[in-house]
Amino acid sequence: MKILVLVKQVPTDLGAVKLNEDHTLDRTAAGVQLNPVDKNALEAAVQLTEQLGGEVTVLSMGPATVKATLKECVAVGAHRGVAITDEAFAGSDAWATARVLAAAVRHLGGFDLVLAGKQSFDGGTGEVPVMVAELLDLPQVTGVTALEGAADALVCTQVLDGGQAKVQVALPAVVTVDEYVNTPRYPSVKSKLAANKASFDQLTNAELAVPEVGLAASGTTILSATRPPARQPGARVEGDTPAQVAENLVAALVAAHVL
Amino acid sequence: MALIYTEEQTELIEMVREFVWKEIAPKIPECDRAGECPPDFFDSAFEMGLHMLEIPEEFGGGGLDFVTTAMVFEELGRVDGGYAQTLVSTFVALRNVILAGTPEQAKMFADLVAPGGLGAFVLTEANSGSDAASLRTTAIRDGDEYVLNGTKTWITNGGISKVYAVLAKTDPAAGTKGISCFIVEADRPGVSWGTHEDKMGLRTSNTCDVVFKDVRVPADHLVGAEGEGFSIAMRGLNFSRAFMATICVGIMQRALDEAVVYAKTRQQFGQPIIKFQLVQKLLADMAAQTEAARCLVHNTMRLMDAGHSVVKEGSITKMLVTDMLQDVTSKAVQVFGGNGYVKEYPVEKLMRDAKIYQIMEGTNEIQALVIGRALDKEYETSGGGR
Numbered sequence: 001m002k003i004l005v006l007v008k009q010v011p012t013d014l015g016a017v018k019l020n021e022d023h024t025l026d027r028t029a030a031g032v033q034l035n036p037v038d039k040n041a042l043e044a045a046v047q048l049t050e051q052l053g054g055e056v057t058v059l060s061m062g063p064a065t066v067k068a069t070l071k072e073c074v075a076v077g078a079h080r081g082v083a084i085t086d087e088a089f090a091g092s093d094a095w096a097t098a099r100v101l102a103a104a105v106r107h108l109g110g111f112d113l114v115l116a117g118k119q120s121f122d123g124g125t126g127e128v129p130v131m132v133a134e135l136l137d138l139p140q141v142t143g144v145t146a147l148e149g150a151a152d153a154l155v156c157t158q159v160l161d162g163g164q165a166k167v168q169v170a171l172p173a174v175v176t177v178d179e180y181v182n183t184p185r186y187p188s189v190k191s192k193l194a195a196n197k198a199s200f201d202q203l204t205n206a207e208l209a210v211p212e213v214g215l216a217a218s219g220t221t222i223l224s225a226t227r228p229p230a231r232q233p234g235a236r237v238e239g240d241t242p243a244q245v246a247e248n249l250v251a252a253l254v255a256a257h258v259l
Numbered sequence: 260m261a262l263i264y265t266e267e268q269t270e271l272i273e274m275v276r277e278f279v280w281k282e283i284a285p286k287i288p289e290c291d292r293a294g295e296c297p298p299d300f301f302d303s304a305f306e307m308g309l310h311m312l313e314i315p316e317e318f319g320g321g322g323l324d325f326v327t328t329a330m331v332f333e334e335l336g337r338v339d340g341g342y343a344q345t346l347v348s349t350f351v352a353l354r355n356v357i358l359a360g361t362p363e364q365a366k367m368f369a370d371l372v373a374p375g376g377l378g379a380f381v382l383t384e385a386n387s388g389s390d391a392a393s394l395r396t397t398a399i400r401d402g403d404e405y406v407l408n409g410t411k412t413w414i415t416n417g418g419i420s421k422v423y424a425v426l427a428k429t430d431p432a433a434g435t436k437g438i439s440c441f442i443v444e445a446d447r448p449g450v451s452w453g454t455h456e457d458k459m460g461l462r463t464s465n466t467c468d469v470v471f472k473d474v475r476v477p478a479d480h481l482v483g484a485e486g487e488g489f490s491i492a493m494r495g496l497n498f499s500r501a502f503m504a505t506i507c508v509g510i511m512q513r514a515l516d517e518a519v520v521y522a523k524t525r526q527q528f529g530q531p532i533i534k535f536q537l538v539q540k541l542l543a544d545m546a547a548q549t550e551a552a553r554c555l556v557h558n559t560m561r562l563m564d565a566g567h568s569v570v571k572e573g574s575i576t577k578m579l580v581t582d583m584l585q586d587v588t589s590k591a592v593q594v595f596g597g598n599g600y601v602k603e604y605p606v607e608k609l610m611r612d613a614k615i616y617q618i619m620e621g622t623n624e625i626q627a628l629v630i631g632r633a634l635d636k637e638y639e640t641s642g643g644g645r
Contacts, residue, residue: 186278189271189308189321196267 001054001149001171003045004108005078006101006116006129007038009062009069014122023222024091025122034069037117039076039184041177045115046077046185048149055079057108061089061100067200075187075195082108086204091215094123098131099217103208105136111172113154118143118176126176133174140174141167145181261550262557268327275331278307279338287339287463291608294462295455301345305375309335310346314353318365319373325560329505333553336509337516340612341463343506345377348415348464351502352378352424355495356442360482367480368422368442376421380499381443381469382492383413389625391426392435392489396471398427403478405429405441407449407471415619417467418452421445425471426492429485438488442480449474460611496621497569500577501559503620507584507613508556511549514591514609518542521604522594532594541590548583555580571633578626581616588613 011017012031020026045056058073060066061084070081084104092100105114114133119126126142133140145164146157156167156175169175187195205213237252239245253259264272282303290296304310313328314320323331335343349372357365372378387394396409407427411417423443430437443450453468483491519542522533532538559576562569569576588610592599599606617623 186303186307187274188306189312189323190316192271192274193267193321193323196270 001048001052001112001151002110003048003054003056003113003115004105004111005038005042005045005056005058005073006114006132007042007058007060007069007073008035008117008120009033009060009066010035010120010122017122019225019227023225027122032065032068033121034072035117035120035122037119037121037177037179039117040179040181041115041117042073042076042078043182043184044147044177045113047182048113048147049077052149052151054112057082057111059084059101059104059108061085061092061097061104070200071195071198072187074198075192076185077191081198081200082203083200084203084208086206086213088205088213091218092213093218093220094125094127095131095219096213096215096217098128098135100205100208100210100213101128102132102135103210104203105132107203107208113171114138114174116174116176118178129174129176136174138172138174139169140176141169142176144175144177147175147177147181261553262330264330268330271327272330272334275307275309275334278303279335279342283342284338287342288608290341290463291339292602294457295465296342296463300342301377302375304342304346310349310377311353311369311373312350314350314357314369318353318357318369320350320369325501325563326557329502329556329560332502332505333509333512333556336506337513338509339463340506340510340616341461343509344461344464344503345416345419347499347502347506348380349376349378349420351495351499352380352422354498355380355424355440355491356482358494359440359487359491360442364442364479364482368424371422371444377416377419379414379416379420379423379469380492380495381411381414381417381423381425383411384409385412388413389622391492392438394426394428394438395431396425396427397431398425398429398439398441400429400478401475404475405478405481407441407443407474407476409471410453411469411471412453413456413466413619414469416465417469418455419465423469424482426488427471429488433486435489436486438492439485440482440488440491441476442482443471443474443476447474447476459614460608461615462611493570494568497573498563500573500620500626501556501563501569503616504552504556504559504576504580507580507616508549508553510609510612511545511552511584511587514588514606515542515545515549517604517606517609518545518591518594521598525596538594541594545587545590548587552580552583571630571637574621574626574629574633577620578623578630581613581623584613584616 009032011027012033016030018026049056056078058070058078058081060069064085066083074081089100116129141156143158144156145159148155153168153170158165237249239248308321311320312323313325316322332343353368356368384394398405398407425441425443426438428437429439449472451470456466522538523531525532555576559569559572562572591606592610595604595606598604
């Protein structure tokens, strides 16, 4: 089975992300990591190829630093990595990103399955894989919590309100997973060292030829962006004896209309 | 941070750090209390290859140099000395076989631990501690086999290993020259174990008697030649002492980390106690000793990577670092005051774990003897360099 996994490099520390005046994000001080649920998508892909044979390719769009993320993926089982890096893609929203990713999937070609995490840790819209599936005109199953693979179809479990559903989808398809689908493995020392020697293919818009890209192709405009209000410190209930502390606590709860 | 790390080393350390703090650290207090670890405790370490970091790739190891391996083991030691010790004892036993045995023997041992198994180096007996030459376990040749009989004690990983490197006398009448080294698989008929020792510290490291009663091994399980066992053991000890010291540096760093964080939060007389100069003196001494210990270990590892035998340097490292470890962990308890003496806080465990390192792998008194003898020999030939 030939599987493509869409992965995203996201900030490690959201608190260190700065808001630019044009409402875009300055992530430089925030560190980078592989989007956590993308690890589950990659693990699912690696497990499927371990069972059924095949190859896992990871694909990521972003600045030159995405290669570190691709390296991390190779250390836990991806066979190859492709970086989509082009200044022209800067400022892409979910739609503009999905168009580039879909073009890359077509360009690389021949995949039986496209896997992705259900949403990113930073943007968190959960839209990109859905849009990629639509652009590629492929069936999709989202937020999958369990996967059973066969050569030409997948059985996916989804949690619904008050129950769960099993959905069989014919391949090729796009499937997004949530973090309950598996426990991602740790890299071994050997695979980690081997990943240091991996080289990655790079794609730019010269190869993909997406007509409108970046900020210009983005349908959404951010009108304002603010930080969430800082959390207020809790109140400390004190007293000379345990009984007094309890009395003061009850009084505080009554005053706050909790009791 | 006394050392210069390459990008590769930094990434490796970060990977191990993330794993060990997330997966292992939360389980340590319960394992320390119970004095044992769950059977699957080392599975993830096996998957990552942490038990074979410095073992050549041809035997299924990570192929790392000693310097990098030590850096990783400092990180493991920071989380738990016993956890790190279990893994170190495994690759030390295997390394002994690689150094002294044939490639086939190295493969025999490695194939048992590589897929997920522990190993042990089996030397000590009840009446043969510092005086290793006086051991009584015998290995008597019988046709194409050797038959082992005897009781070993204080064996690190004794009860949880898949394979042992065992020292036994092939010539009971001879002294050190009568000792030989054997590979013994733990599932051979006649191998059994005593109870796991209820130790003061390093309680996550398995320590027990291993009993050999008419245990038969094929003659190809003899490592090196008959009579070479003592020199194999001594060579192995040079090497393992340096690795023990790297775990100690990890424990020292942990003691320092805990003490500084505590001193910055603990308020007395209206300010954090780190603002008091006498507390600063405690912390400064701890930091200085930790840094010095790290540099010493690093240099010994560099010597080993360059192929030196480190007889004197291994003993110097073991003796100094483990002595400083006592002081640093005791000072950490001092910084915590009464809180440091109770199990609710992390530093009393560090102090308990520390003590054994002055005793095991050759007491520090034996280290002093080794250093003294080395000096005697060195100055005999060099004459003091004048």
